[in-house]
Amino acid sequence: MARVLVLGGGFGGLAAAHKLIGAKTPDLEVILFDQEEVFTVGFRKTWTLLGIDPEPGNGRRSNLEKKGIRRVHGRITSIEPQRKVVEANGEQFEGDFLVIALGVELAPELIGGLKEHALSVYDRRSLPRAAQALRQFQGGKIVVGIFGNPYQCPPAPYEIALLVNEQLRNRQVNAELTVFTPLPMSLPILGSAGCSVIEDRLADAGIKFLASHTAVNVEANKVVFSNGTHLDFDLLLGIAPHRAPEVVRSCGLTEGGDWVPVDTQTLETRYPGVFAIGDVNLVKMANGKPLPKAGVFAEGQGKVVAQRILETLAGNQPAAIFEGIGGCFLEIDSQNAAKIEGHFLAIPEPQVLLTDASPKLLEEKRQFEKDRLTGWLK
Structure with missing residues (x-):
């Protein structure tokens, strides 16, 4: 019997596990490890922060068992990539293939005072406190701060600023909003023209934008x-620095860096049969910059890796490759969303554009969430 160990139950892990088990390959066992029972689509954080979508938006990973995916609910304490051995809940598991899909670790401790003075808007456990602070806000200076790069869902900080600004205006609360980033422009993948559209929209809303501010x-x-220089605030909504989880960094997969280097097309690490997908990995685009960390790419990578494993088990030379085609949404107000989409791994440079905003794209975003929850966890 062949065994695939899938570490992590986010977009990448769920996509990989479902494709593997869906192939109905004889004598194939798929084990998925995750310490959280509840799965939530990442972009829901904005809705939770603002309380603008009360509809339940999560799924239970325990439902995976009904689909034939064995689940280990607990914390992974060690990974041995050479042997393809994982330890969780005091038990060791050995596989024929290893798929690392453990996402990111938020590291506010890398910036002095960040944990003490900011409200984290990327930590699901901290979101209720941030949402409460926003509801109780009576006026003053709000800062949305990006404290590191790369970070998940690159448009989200700008989406948060625009929607917070809209909500406070509707409440007739006098607020001064500022967004800062260490990058030279809002979303460099879009180039200066695309960034100008976003930055002009911020300016039109009265939101100050500070680029190249580390x-x-x-x-x-x-x-x-x-x-x-410094920036005063009454309320700081922070996006903490990201890095691969400690259990991944400590096993040598990151090679001393923050992320797991992989082959751009196969997602394989330097260890044969060991793959890293989604936010935990480092995929470089043709311009040398890291591929944005977005759920749609994690999902695509999960499917590619699963297909390569299936092809290998069938005795064939794996042919599936990751092409880097996809995109993510940017809500510009409570009624409209735009989309950043294209061929991110195009050569000689990424081919990415920002669409016009529309109600249709906002509905597409909501449907995107529903489709994943229904397909994976119902």
């Missing part, structure tokens, strides 16, 4: 930048 410290009501 935060080095956070004090009570003040963010300090590497250029010696």
